[in-house]
Amino acid sequence: MSIAPRLEPTADLVAGGWAACTEELGFALEDPATGAQLRPALGTAADRIAQALAVADELHATGVWSSVPAARRAEILDAVADAVAARTAEIVALESAATGVPIRQTTPVGMIMEGSFRLAAAQLREGWLSSTAQREDGRTVEVDRLPWGPAACVVPWNSPAAMAAHKVANALAAGCTTILKPSEFAPYGTQLLARVIDEALTAAGVPAGVFQMVQGNAGAGAQVVGDPRIRAVSFTGGLAGGRAVAAACAYDIKPVQLELGGNNPLIIMPDADLADAARAAADLLTTLNGQWCRALGRLLLPADRHDEIVAAVVERLGALRIGAPLDEATDMGPLIHSLHLGRITAARDELVAKGGTAHAPDAPAEGNYLAPTLVTGVDPQHTTEEIFGPVAAVHAYRDLDEAVALANGTPYGLEAYVLGTDAEQATAVARRVRSGEVKVNGSSIMSLHLFTPRPAWGLSGYAEEGTAETLRFFTNPRVVGVEGGFALHGRP
Numbered sequence: 001m002s003i004a005p006r007l008e009p010t011a012d013l014v015a016g017g018w019a020a021c022t023e024e025l026g027f028a029l030e031d032p033a034t035g036a037q038l039r040p041a042l043g044t045a046a047d048r049i050a051q052a053l054a055v056a057d058e059l060h061a062t063g064v065w066s067s068v069p070a071a072r073r074a075e076i077l078d079a080v081a082d083a084v085a086a087r088t089a090e091i092v093a094l095e096s097a098a099t100g101v102p103i104r105q106t107t108p109v110g111m112i113m114e115g116s117f118r119l120a121a122a123q124l125r126e127g128w129l130s131s132t133a134q135r136e137d138g139r140t141v142e143v144d145r146l147p148w149g150p151a152a153c154v155v156p157w158n159s160p161a162a163m164a165a166h167k168v169a170n171a172l173a174a175g176c177t178t179i180l181k182p183s184e185f186a187p188y189g190t191q192l193l194a195r196v197i198d199e200a201l202t203a204a205g206v207p208a209g210v211f212q213m214v215q216g217n218a219g220a221g222a223q224v225v226g227d228p229r230i231r232a233v234s235f236t237g238g239l240a241g242g243r244a245v246a247a248a249c250a251y252d253i254k255p256v257q258l259e260l261g262g263n264n265p266l267i268i269m270p271d272a273d274l275a276d277a278a279r280a281a282a283d284l285l286t287t288l289n290g291q292w293c294r295a296l297g298r299l300l301l302p303a304d305r306h307d308e309i310v311a312a313v314v315e316r317l318g319a320l321r322i323g324a325p326l327d328e329a330t331d332m333g334p335l336i337h338s339l340h341l342g343r344i345t346a347a348r349d350e351l352v353a354k355g356g357t358a359h360a361p362d363a364p365a366e367g368n369y370l371a372p373t374l375v376t377g378v379d380p381q382h383t384t385e386e387i388f389g390p391v392a393a394v395h396a397y398r399d400l401d402e403a404v405a406l407a408n409g410t411p412y413g414l415e416a417y418v419l420g421t422d423a424e425q426a427t428a429v430a431r432r433v434r435s436g437e438v439k440v441n442g443s444s445i446m447s448l449h450l451f452t453p454r455p456a457w458g459l460s461g462y463a464e465e466g467t468a469e470t471l472r473f474f475t476n477p478r479v480v481g482v483e484g485g486f487a488l489h490g491r492p
Contacts, residue, residue, distance in 0.1 A: 001029050004326060005093040007409065010187050013198055014052045016208020021045075021215050025184055031322045032368045033102030041184050043216025049223050055209040056150035056177040057229040065210045066147050066175035070129055074121040076204045077173060081117035083200040084165065087145045087192065088113060091161050094189035096325040099158060100334040100368065101288050103326050106159075109445065110445075113165040113193065115294025116236045119450075119467050120173035128468065129174070129475060140440065141481035147175035148255065148476055149171040149231030151391050152224045154245070156237045157183035157336055160190045166470060172211065173238040174474035180213040181221055184238075191215075228252045233473055235259075236293075239386075239459055256472050258461035259454075263297035265387045265407035266443075267429060268309060269420025270302045276314035276441075280419050281392075282438070283443040285313075285372045286320060286332045290390030291340075293460075294415040294445070296385060299374065309357060310374060310394060316362035317372045317458040334368040335389060341368045344389030344417055351375040351393065354382045356386045404432045413457025417443060436460065 010021045028037035044052075055318040059065060068076075084091075092110035096103045123129075129145040151174075151295035152287035153167035160182045171178040182190035201211055214220055218241060225233045226248040234257040235245045242260040266284060268277045284296035296348075301309050325333035335341045348370075352358055356378040363371035370399035373392040383393035397403040407416055416435035425440060432439040434457035437448060447454055455464035463473060 005037065005090060005097055007094070007097070007188055008191065010215055010337055011191060012044040012048065013213040014044075014209075014213075015055045015212070016198075016202075016227045018107050019048070020157055020186070021066055023216065027339065028320060029098075029185070030368065030394075031097070032336055033326075035338055035367045043184060043212040043220050046223060047288055049214050049216075049220060052179055052212045052214055053150070053224065053227050053229055056179055056212065057209060059209050060147075060149050064207050065172075065177060066173070070124040070127070073173060073175070074124040076201065076206060077117045077124070077169060079204050080169075080200040081114045081121065083113040084117060084141050084193065087196050091189045091192050093326065094192060095159070095161055095186070096333070097338050098186040098188045099160075099291070100325050101159070101217070101291070102330040102332065102333045103328055105288060109162050111163040115321050116162075116169040120169040120471060123468065126171055128471065135481070137309070137484065138357055138411045139482050139484065141479060143477050145174070145475035145477050148230055148373065148474060149176065151176035151178050151234070151474055152230045153180045154221055154225065154233065154235045154237065155180070155182050155188035157191065158288055158293075160186050160419050161193045162474045163236055164190045164193055168211065170470040171232075171234070171474045173471055176474050177209070179224055180211070181216065181224055182213070184215065184217045187215055196482050218294075219279075222248065225249065226251075233257070234470065234473065238388075242461060244473045248333065251440050253447055255463065255473065256466060257457060257463040257470070259293065259414070259465060260459060260461040261293040261386045261388060262412040262435075262456075262460045263384065263410040264294055264412075264417070264435070265298040265300055265433070266296055266299045266417040266419065268305070268404050268408055268434050269418065269426050269429065269434075270305070271421040271423070272419050273405060274308065277419055278316040278444045279310050280371070280417065281309075282316040282320070284417065285317070285374075285390050285392055287443075287445055289333050289335060290372065291336065291388060292445075293388075295388075295390075296392040297386060298406065299394045300406050301394060301396055303330040303398055306342045306376075306394070306396045310376060313374060314361070316361045319492070320361075320372070322361075322369060322371070324362050332372065332390070334364075335370055336368065340389070341370055342369055344387060344391060347387045347389070348373055348391045349373065351378050351382065351391070354378050356393070380409055382469040386412060400429055404429065408434045411459045414460035415439070433456075436464070438487075
C-alpha cells in the first residue's frame with residue numbers, strides 16, 4: 001500500500017508569484033476511494049487571470065524568451081526534465097489520489113512528463129525549427145518556425161500532469177510564453193508539476209511570467225482562450241468545451257489544437273483467440289478506469305461467437321481487483337467524482353432502458369466505484385456517443401463489411417482496434433476504419449510509434465498532436481530569401 005500524498009491548498013502562479021486560490025467553484029473535491037468531501041474546489045480570480053494574460057503578452061513583446069537561442073532553450077528544457085524526474089513519484093501519487101486511477105497505471109504514464117521535456121529539447125538541438133531550401137539560381141531560402149505568441153494549454157482531469165507536460169514542453173520549446181490551466185477536478189498533480197517547472201526555469205534565469213498557471217472551471221478557461229492576446233490554444237477535453245474553445249479561437253483567427261475524445265471500436269475478427277479477445281476488451285474498458293479518450297466504446301463481435309466472447313470478457317473483468325487507487329495491487333479504481341459517477345451510471349441505465357442487458361462483476365459499495373460493464377442488445381443507433389467511463393456497447397456483425405460499417409458508424413474517429421490471429425487480414429480491415437490511429441493486436445496506452453502523429457477525425461478534434469506535431473503547432477513559418485526578380489508586367 002502506498003502512503004497517501006499530502007494535498008497542498010489549491011494555488012496559482014502569476015507573474016512569478018504563487019498565491020492561494022480564492023474563487024469558489026460551487027462544488028467540493030472528493031476522495032474518489034471513499035466519496036468523502038475534502039475541500040471546496042477553488043479557482044483563480046478573474047483579475048489575477050487578467051494579470052497573467054498581460055504579463056504573458058508583455059514578455060512575448062520583449063522577446064526575452066522567444067529570442068533565446070534554440071540550443072539554450074534546449075539546455076533549459078533538459079534542466080526542467082531533470083527536476084521533473086526527481087519529483088515524478090510524488091506527482092503520480094497525487095494523480096492517483098485525485099483521479100482514482102491505480103498507481104500501477106499512473107506510474108508508467110508519469111514517464112511522459114520527463115520524456116516530454118527531453119523530446120522537446122532534442123528536437124530543438126536537431127534544428128527542427130529552422131531549415132533552408134535551395135533555389136534553381138543557387139540562392140538560399142530560409143524557413144524559420146517562429147512562436148505564434150502567448151499560448152494557452154488547457155488539460156482535462158483524467159491524466160492531467162502528463163498532458164500538461166506534453167503541451168507546456170512544446171509551447172516553451174517553440175518560444176511561446178505559456179499559460180497552463182488544469183481541470184478544477186484534479187488540481188494537485190499538475191500544481192506540483194507547475195511548481196517544479198517554475199523552480200527549474202527560475203534557477204536557469206528564465207524571467208518570471210514566461211510560464212504561468214491559473215486554476216478554475218470553464219469560466220476561467222474562457223477568459224484565457226478568448227483573450228485576443230493569446231495566439232495559440234492547445235485543448236484536450238470534452239466535445240462541449242472543445243466547441244466553445246474552437247468558436248473563441250475562430251473569432252480571433254488563431255490556431256487551436258483539439259483532442260475531444262472518441263467512441264472507439266474494437267473489432268474482434270472471426271479467427272481471434274478467445275483469451276486474447278477477452279484481454280483486449282477488458283484492458284480497453286478499464287485502463288484509466290475507463291476515463292480515457294481512447295477507451296473501448298463499441299465491442300464488435302462475430303455473430304456466431306458473440307455469447308462466448310461476452311462471457312470471456314465478463315469473466316476476465318470479474319478477476320480484476322477493484323480497489324483503492326494507491327494500493328499497488330489494484331487493477332481498477334474508482335471514478336474521479338460522484339458527479340461523474342452519476343453521469344456514467346445514467347448513461348449505462350439509459351442503454352438498459354433502450355433494451356440493453358448489462359453484464360458486470362461486483363464493485364465496492366463505498367466510494368465512487370462503478371463496475372466495468374458491457375451492454376448487449378442495444379440498437380447501434382443508440383450507441384453513437386462517447387460515454388467516457390467503463391461502459392461499452394456490444395454489437396454482433398454478420399460479415400466484415402458490417403463490422404467496418406459499425407466501427408465507422410459514429411461521429412467520432414480517434415482510435416480503433418482490430419484483433420485477429422491472421423495479422424495480415426486484421427490489418428486489411430484496419431485500413432478500412434476511419435480513425436486517427438488503428439491498432440492491430442494491441443491495447444496499450446502508448447502510440448504505435450513515438451514519431452507518428454496522433455490525429456483525430458470527426459468530432460474527435462483537429463490539428464493533430466504528436467511528438468513533432470505539437471511543437472510545430474505552436475509555431476508559424478516565416479520564409480526569407482533574395483528573389484532577384486520583378487513582376488512580369490512592370491517596366492524596367
